[in-house]
Amino acid sequence: MMLMTFNDFESLFEYANDAIFLYELTEQGMPGRYVKVNQVACTRLGYERAELLSMSPVELISAERWLQLPKLAQQLRHLSHATPLTFEGSYRSKWGEDVPFEFRVRLLTHRNQPYVLSVARDLTDRKQVEFALRESESRYRQMAYYNHLTALPNQRMFEEQLLHYLDREDQHGHRLALLFLDLDRSRRLIDSLGRKVGDELVLSVAARLTAQVGKEGFTAHFGGDTFAVILPTVAAAAEAVDVAKRLAHGLALSPLSPSGHEVFVTCSIGVSVYPEHGMDAASLVRGADLAMNRIKSQGGNDIGLYNPAMQNVTVLGERIRLEHQLYKALEEGELSLAYQPKVRANSGRMIGAEALLRWDSHTLGQISPASFIPIAEETGLIVPLGEFVLRQASTQVKQWQREYGVAYPVAVNISPRQFLSTNLVKLVEGVLLETGLDGALMEFEITESLLMDDSERVIRTIQALRAMGIQVSIDDFGTGYSSLSYLKRFPVDRLKIDQSFVKDITIDPAHAEIVAAIINLGHSLNMKVLAEGVETVEQRGFLRARQCDEMQGYLFSKPVPADQLFSWLIEHG
Structure with missing residues (x-):
């Protein structure tokens, strides 16, 4: 077995890639003066070796970390020769910068004097990467959850918020309403006035809607000329319809002025209410959408409350038929894979x-995965x-x-x-x-x-x-x-x-x-x-x-x- 010589130790200490500190441990378990530091430690903290050897770790700890000293002292008192202690912290450099390190400390004893050997890995690069990732994630969330034109929550965030409201424990016994709002004849306005004016019009509508809804509900912009509102607590369906009327009236009451063009705006609003029109998000969204489209098909500029009779019976029948046939598809060899x-x-x-799964039904022909996978x-x-x-x-x-x-x-x-x-x-x-x-x-x-x-x-x-x-x-x-x-x-x-x-x-x-x-x-x-x-x-x-x-x-x-x-x-x- 080859034993490490003193010169070997000196070389490892001095030429290691990490900063290394050796300091005394006082009777109170507090860090004492440095007795040895390597060149990496001096370079990273900006001190001459003689300067560091006249200091203790306590002098390098930033003021906001002093409160952690009692905890550190307790950990050092329980430090053993066999088990190193690993933690993250920082030292204040000579020029006032907090340098983040991962410290790996171990107890050493020489002539009955306890010392602490501290190997400190510089975390600056890693911390910068983590910060950049957090910034990237924040930007990604902004783009993924908010409409880039109006900065209102988009459809994705709307759906998550709706699920949150429906999952609330106190939702039982309360009603919740959805309002789907679509601007009337907006396509004609955009075609005649141009996309830039159209965007300004949508921005004006978003601002007016947000101001009207206020803290009473949650407003989202699905894109284009479609908006949605969640009213978390309504006494009855009639209250939701009244809110919808107020929003429509607020939009139509006075003209908007995108790029100096005076434009009067009307809208079609569909309303669905929990629990009358559905116990889940999909049912409520479908109901509000159907009600809104029914109003648009009748000329717009009105409010429609969802009625189950609006549900297309043939669509429901087709769904039941697909479900029945899907049970048979596995047994009858109608399923295959495409690559x-x-x-x-x-x-x-x-x-x-x-x-990718494909279904070629003997009776129904080729069925899209979008139709049968949800079933x-x-x-x-x-x-x-x-x-x-x-x-x-x-x-x-x-x-x-x-x-x-x-x-x-x-x-x-x-x-x-x-x-x-x-x-x-x-x-x-x-x-x-x-x-x-x-x-x-x-x-x-x-x-x-x-x-x-x-x-x-x-x-x-x-x-x-x-x-x-x-x-x-x-x-x-x-x-x-x-x-x-x-x-x-x-x-x-x-x-x-x-x-x-x-x-x-x-x-x-x-x-x-x-x-x-x-x-x-x-x-x-x-x-x-x-x-x-x-x-x-x-x-x-x-x-x-x-x-x-x-x-x-x-x-x-x-x-x-x-x-x-x-x-x-x-x-x-």
């Missing part, structure tokens, strides 16, 4: 594919559908491996209900065992909102999946609720930027900034970033310039049947 290539941004070469989620059929997708995709990848001698990872979407089920990990283990597939050839895409559900359980499940080699991605990122603090907790591999942001990146500065912020956020957390819905060369150029890692969309390929994927690969090199 959409994912490509590396800088080269355009395929790096994998996403498996599957509501009925619980999403779990057996998810298992079907997992088995089919695994079998297909293994088949490609046998036929072509090569295979690419395939991503499958896992619903929150399936992800939180107790048997998911066992199911996946069983499928991989049955097919003989390496877990590294599978990727699971989960929703951003899932991160808010039983986060410890979600983390354990992700860790179990990654232990099998499976990568985990957050799908449709930007449309959910996660924040930097949440993302840092989850061991995910990839962020997929929702296509609703990608669609307008070359024409909408707000969306462009959101996408750039998401890319920076993902990279700061060592995640790959994939952009969904890439359809134009201009979008591809924008994403490449922002260092997006991967892309997916119709610019490269639409989803294709399994037997066409490798044909596409060969054709595109």
